[in-house]
Amino acid sequence: MKATVKLNERVTLMIEEQKEMETLHKAIILANYPKVCSKCNGGAVILDSNKDKEANVYVNVVCLKCGAKAKLGQYKAGGYFWHRDFEIYNKNQSAQADEVPPEFDENGQEV
Secondary structure, eight states, rough: OOOEEOSSSSOOEEEOOOHHHHHHHHHHHHHTOOSOOOOTOOOOOOEEEEEEOOOOOOEEETTTTTOEEEEEEETSSSSSEEOOBBBBBGGGEEEEEEEEOOOTTTOOOOO
């Protein structure tokens, strides 16, 4: 079965799966992405995707107001879902939990 899903004025997807329910599932999930940011409660969102060095593809909804992202997830058993909670990426998020952040004086200089 084939399905055409128009996400916005610039993005139209053609989905084709052998099983009708798989086609419908993908079409429904992709067409119903979060349209309002849950972090700032109102920022407009855009669809975004990127690929890392290992060729893994990541699809996100990004808030234009605060920069928070909601990811498209994939179930281990198959199928997709949108994370409803937007997250703001922090470069230092991957730092060790026991790592003490630097201290700064009133001039912004590291002590």
